[in-house]
Every structure is written in C-alpha cells, then in structure tokens.
Amino acid sequence: MAVEALSSYLLKADDASFHDQVYDALAEALTEGVFAPGQSVSLRTLASGLNVSPMPVREAVRRLIAEKALELQPSNKRLRVPSLSEDRLHQLAKARSWVEPELAAIAAIKATPELVDTLKEEDDTLMVALSKGDVEGYMKANHAFHFHIYKAAHADLFYDMARTLWLQTGPFMRVVFNKLGTVQLPRDHHQELIGAFAARDADTARKAMAEDIAEGMDLMVEAVRA
Amino acid sequence: MAVEALSSYLLKADDASFHDQVYDALAEALTEGVFAPGQSVSLRTLASGLNVSPMPVREAVRRLIAEKALELQPSNKRLRVPSLSEDRLHQLAKARSWVEPELAAIAAIKATPELVDTLKEEDDTLMVALSKGDVEGYMKANHAFHFHIYKAAHADLFYDMARTLWLQTGPFMRVVFNKLGTVQLPRDHHQELIGAFAARDADTARKAMAEDIAEGMDLMVEAVRA
DNA sequence: CCAGATGATGTGTGATCACAATTGCCGGTC
DNA sequence: GACCGGCAATTGTGATCACACATCATCTGG
Known part of the structure; x- marks a missing residue:
C-alpha cells in the first residue's frame, strides 16, 4: 500500500498535538481500508510518509495497538x-450487534429534525x-451515516466502543x-432507520440497526470463509 | 496517593519490554484503586516512582488514555x-451488564472441573x-474470581472489553x-455462578452474572449519588 | 497588609541519538 | 542451480535534551 499517500489524511489542525493528528490520520486510513490485513508497517516509514519524526507516530501507534487496530x-x-x-x-459482529443498536436507540430518543435531514442527505x-x-x-457515506447517528446519542463510552470496532473492521x-463489488452490497435498513428517527421510535431504531449490522457482517463472514 | 509504593506493582519479567511492565503495574494499581478519581499524576513522577525513564511511561500512559483509564x-x-x-x-454499568454475562455464558459452555475448583477457592x-x-x-479476590471466568471463555475481544471496563471502574x-465498609458488600451470586459452571449451564451463568453486576453497580450508583 | 508582577519549577511534547535484535540481500560454496 | 554464511539496512525500544506553556511561590509596590 502506498504509504506516500498517507499525508493526504493529515488534516491541518494546529491546536492539536502531532500525535493526535497522526492518530486521526492513521485511524481514518484504517477505517477506510487503506491498509491491507496482515500488511506490515513500520514507525519510520509511517513517520516519513506523514512528514513527522518517529516520536509522535510511536504514541499514535501505541494507542492504535491498544484499540487492536x-x-x-x-x-x-x-x-x-x-x-x-x-x-x-464473529466477536466483532456480536459486539457491534449490541453496541450500535443500543446507540441507535439512545439517539432515536434524542433525535432532531436536523439529524433526520443530515441522514437523508448521507x-x-x-x-x-x-x-x-x-x-x-x-464506504465513506456508510461510515458517515452511521456515525452521525452515534454522535447524536451523546454517549461517549458507547460511541468510542463503536469507533474502535469500526477501526478493527475497516481493513478487511x-x-x-x-471482492463483492457494489452490486451485492446490501441496501441496508437506512430508510427504516430514518423513519424511526423521524418518529423518535427507539425500539424500531434498535431493531433496524441490528438487522443492518447483522446483514453486513453476514456478508463479511461469507466472504472471509471463501 | 503514595507514588513511591508504585514500584511494588512492578513484577520482574525480563522478556517483556519496560513499557509493558509499566503498563501492567499502572493497570493493576488503577484496578485496585490505588489512585483516587480526579487525582493528577505526571509522567516524571510515575517514572521516578517506577525507577524507569519517562519514555516507557509515556507509552504506557498513552495506552491507558486510549482505554479511558x-x-x-x-x-x-x-x-x-x-x-x-x-x-x-451508567454507561459503564450498561456495558458491563452486557459484556460480562456474555463472557460468563461462553465460559460456562467450555467450563472444566479445574475452573470450578479454582472458583471455589477464590x-x-x-x-x-x-x-x-x-x-x-x-476487591482482589472478587477481581480474581471474575477474571478466571472471563479468561476461561477464550474470547479475546470480549475479555479485553471487560478488562478495560474494570480499569475504568477501579479507581472509584x-x-x-x-465508604460502605465490607458489611454492606453484596454476597454476590458467586455460588449460583459456580453451580452453573459445574453444570455447564450457559443461561443460568449469564443470568447470575448479570444480577451480580447489576447489584454491584447499583451500589456504586447510590454511593456516587451521595 | 494585600494585590499584582515576576521568577522558578514542573508539565507534556517532539527530536535526536544509541543499542540490540531481526530481516534481507548478496556473494560464495557445494 | 540451490543452499548457506555473513554483512548491511531496518526494526522497536529506551534515554536524553530542548522547548513552550502552565502553575506556583516569592517579592515588590502601593
């Protein structure tokens, strides 16, 4: 994978420390599948790819290791x-099938018309x-769709669990x-979700999200088995 | 809190790197409530307390930050x-109430007589x-009891989630x-759990663990509210 | 006697160097 | 041509230094 292209993931935010910027860059790259599973990387390579010294990369990487990314x-x-x-x-699927419907349910209760509009756009x-x-x-739009919901739940701990789980799911x-191509990609239950948020219906939101994730993960299990 | 006493948490394991040893030491200290909530610490203080340079402490701390400890x-x-x-x-309680019963259920299926004996001793x-x-x-015995179970589940991801949650619950x-004293400490549902493991009964194990955690966390919610 | 400025100390962050271990390459041998 | 030995490059780890900033103490001026 082209490490040189990494610098494009670095967004300029002078208030944040280098290792935070590096972390964000690597996290986004991982979530979007820039790195292949099993691929080996190195501190110095990443550092030069991001135009920083190895030092901030070490700390960012240490955090990503803690998150199993x-x-x-x-x-x-x-x-x-x-x-x-x-x-x-399977463990990822199970964990996601609990955390993310939970977030959807919480978000549904707190849903605003603005959220619904944003979700429709996404x-x-x-x-x-x-x-x-x-x-x-x-992948980008799907990610944005889900995390706009999770963010709206205002439940930091769960949000971070979901973020970590996506971080681990991203590479493969x-x-x-x-391998599948977009043709076989699931239509998702996004319309169902949007309806639930418009009606502030927590149960429907939870159930729709659960099915959305179950279908997506089933697809991946099948693909991995092959 | 006496930072000088930290070195006693350092177990000699020459094969592991310094920052791993430092991490283990700090993690155990946090889980056992050596540090008070809200207490401020510093890299150099911890480093001198552990007789290492600030460098490995930085990496260990970075990981603990990632785990919200x-x-x-x-x-x-x-x-x-x-x-x-x-x-x-509340979020911690909810998360624990899902992850740990799940681990108990998995462990119950895989339970061995050795595990049951160990649990009885604990x-x-x-x-x-x-x-x-x-x-x-x-606190030590309770921790050991729970994590012998979780370890036996052989579900790395869930195990680590539980570990992280305890890390966050430990300090307070x-x-x-x-504040409560041992008199009011719950008798727990440990006997029920041991029985479930002996019978390899996943459902009973899950239910017993759920109640065990719910009672414990309720106690903490009450105490925090005061 | 007290408030505000000023210095000293402690803080996290980043860069650089040193080191042991591992990997990978290249040339030589069988 | 296949295999193996040895050297060079690369790796993660740890220590140390430099810096900007925050905090706290002290001292000065009113």
Whole structure:
C-alpha cells in the first residue's frame, strides 16, 4: 500500500498535538481500508510518509495497538495490521450487534429534525455511490451515516466502543467489498432507520440497526470463509 | 496517593519490554484503586516512582488514555485519573451488564472441573476477606474470581472489553467500598455462578452474572449519588 | 497588609541519538 | 542451480535534551 499517500489524511489542525493528528490520520486510513490485513508497517516509514519524526507516530501507534487496530507480532515485535480470523470476526459482529443498536436507540430518543435531514442527505450520496459502483464512496457515506447517528446519542463510552470496532473492521471490509463489488452490497435498513428517527421510535431504531449490522457482517463472514 | 509504593506493582519479567511492565503495574494499581478519581499524576513522577525513564511511561500512559483509564485535562493538557460522572457510571454499568454475562455464558459452555475448583477457592478467600472487613482483600479476590471466568471463555475481544471496563471502574470502586465498609458488600451470586459452571449451564451463568453486576453497580450508583 | 508582577519549577511534547535484535540481500560454496 | 554464511539496512525500544506553556511561590509596590 502506498504509504506516500498517507499525508493526504493529515488534516491541518494546529491546536492539536502531532500525535493526535497522526492518530486521526492513521485511524481514518484504517477505517477506510487503506491498509491491507496482515500488511506490515513500520514507525519510520509511517513517520516519513506523514512528514513527522518517529516520536509522535510511536504514541499514535501505541494507542492504535491498544484499540487492536494494529498489533505487534509476538515473534518479531514488529508492527503490522491484524489479519482477521473468522473467530475474531464473529466477536466483532456480536459486539457491534449490541453496541450500535443500543446507540441507535439512545439517539432515536434524542433525535432532531436536523439529524433526520443530515441522514437523508448521507443516504442519498450513499445511493449515488452504490449506483456508480464506487466502493470507496459507498464506504465513506456508510461510515458517515452511521456515525452521525452515534454522535447524536451523546454517549461517549458507547460511541468510542463503536469507533474502535469500526477501526478493527475497516481493513478487511475494503477487501470484502472489493471482492463483492457494489452490486451485492446490501441496501441496508437506512430508510427504516430514518423513519424511526423521524418518529423518535427507539425500539424500531434498535431493531433496524441490528438487522443492518447483522446483514453486513453476514456478508463479511461469507466472504472471509471463501 | 503514595507514588513511591508504585514500584511494588512492578513484577520482574525480563522478556517483556519496560513499557509493558509499566503498563501492567499502572493497570493493576488503577484496578485496585490505588489512585483516587480526579487525582493528577505526571509522567516524571510515575517514572521516578517506577525507577524507569519517562519514555516507557509515556507509552504506557498513552495506552491507558486510549482505554479511558487516564485522561488529559482539556484545559491544561495535564494528566489525571478521571473523576466519574453519574452518566459515565451508567454507561459503564450498561456495558458491563452486557459484556460480562456474555463472557460468563461462553465460559460456562467450555467450563472444566479445574475452573470450578479454582472458583471455589477464590470464593473462599473472598468470604474470608469479607468477614475480616478487609476491603482490599475483597476487591482482589472478587477481581480474581471474575477474571478466571472471563479468561476461561477464550474470547479475546470480549475479555479485553471487560478488562478495560474494570480499569475504568477501579479507581472509584475503592472509594465507594471504603465508604460502605465490607458489611454492606453484596454476597454476590458467586455460588449460583459456580453451580452453573459445574453444570455447564450457559443461561443460568449469564443470568447470575448479570444480577451480580447489576447489584454491584447499583451500589456504586447510590454511593456516587451521595 | 494585600494585590499584582515576576521568577522558578514542573508539565507534556517532539527530536535526536544509541543499542540490540531481526530481516534481507548478496556473494560464495557445494 | 540451490543452499548457506555473513554483512548491511531496518526494526522497536529506551534515554536524553530542548522547548513552550502552565502553575506556583516569592517579592515588590502601593
């Protein structure tokens, strides 16, 4: 994977420290599947790719390791992107199937018309990407759709759990979606979700989100098995 | 809190890197409530308390921040132990009430006679501590009891979620228990759990664990509210 | 006697150097 | 041509230094 392209993920925010910026950049890159599962990376390579010294990268990476978005190979002590086992995928699916519906339910209660509008927009851009076969655009829009909801729940701990879970799911999501193509991508239950938020119906939101995730993860389990 | 006493938490394991040892030491100290909520700490202080340079402490602390066991004050950018809000406590309670019963259910299916024996022993030492009014002993034994179960589930992701949640619950658990004294400490549902593991009954294990946690967390919510 | 300025101390952050271990490459041997 | 030994480059880790900023104490001026 082109490490040189990493610098484009660095957004200028002078108030934030370097390692925070580096963390954000790497987190986004991982979530969007820039890195392949099993790919090995190195502090110095990342550092030069991001035009910073290895120091802030070390701290950002340490955090990503804590979140299991990266790992140190036990033998080498060398850095790499985790390759996903079917067992771990199942655990991720289970965890996501609990956390994210929960967030959806909380958000539904607190839902505002503004949120509903935003979600409609995000869903539109998602549909456009879907029809154009744009995998990257689909992933970005889908990510945005979900996390606008989660953010609206104002439940920091759950939000962060969801963020971490996506961080771990990201690297091979890309692989799976590239293999499948957008044709087979699920239509999701986004309309159902939007309706639930408009009606502030927590139960429907929870159920719709649960099904949305279950379908998506089933797709990945199938793809990984092959 | 006496930072000098920190070195006793450092267990000699030459194969592990310094920052791992430092992390383990700080994690255990946090789980056992050595640090008070809201207490501010510093890299150099911790480093000298652990007889290492600030470098490995930085990485260990970075990881603990990622796990929300420590935090950087937004104003100062200074390090401190998070003080717990009632809202966050509720989220912790909800998360624990899902993850840990789940782990108990998985562990029950895989339970061995050895596990049951170990749990019986742990419960005995817990009862002894309880009768002696030994808060610290109670907390250690309770921790050991729960995590022997979770370990037996062999579900890394869930195990780590539980570990992180305890890390966050630790600092003020001590405060609450000190305030309450061992007299009011819940008898727990440990016997029920042991029975479920002996019978490899997942549903009973899940239910018993759920009640165990619910009661414990209710106690803390009450104490925090006061 | 007290308030506000000023210095000293402590803080997190980042860069750089040193080091042991591992990896990868290149040339030589069988 | 395949295999193996040895050297160079790369890796993560830890220590140390420099810096900007916040905090706290002290001192000065009113």
